[in-house]
Amino acid sequence: MKQHYALILLVITSLGYAQLTPPANLQAYYSGVDFTKTELDLFDDLAVKTASKHTNPLSYTPGIWESSKITDEDPNNPNNVQLFYGYSDIDGNYVTDTTER
Numbered sequence: 001m002k003q004h005y006a007l008i009l010l011v012i013t014s015l016g017y018a019q020l021t022p023p024a025n026l027q028a029y030y031s032g033v034d035f036t037k038t039e040l041d042l043f044d045d046l047a048v049k050t051a052s053k054h055t056n057p058l059s060y061t062p063g064i065w066e067s068s069k070i071t072d073e074d075p076n077n078p079n080n081v082q083l084f085y086g087y088s089d090i091d092g093n094y095v096t097d098t099t100e101r
Contacts, residue, residue: 032049033045033046069081
């Protein structure tokens with residue numbers, strides 16, 4: 001029985017020090033990441049790589065305005081966007097003015 005525990009401990013210890021390698025189809029995606037690093041150092045490298053691959057900076061005009069037409073679409077009127085950060089006092093009653101064309 002002691003041999004089984006020793007074998008299990010050896011396998012777990014070996015896995016703890018095994019080098020991570022991304023699958024072949026993701027090698028190019030993860031190029032530049034040092035997989036010999038561990039813990040926070042590896043986490044930081046992966047976070048930087050992920051942010052650089054998945055960031056899409058937008059200019060305010062037309063970028064953010066055009067994307068807001070999709071992300072902030074008024075469910076009651078697809079020709080309008082919802083105003084989450086302000087209002088448009090078109091009719092003099094700001095309570096009713098939560099969307100804009």
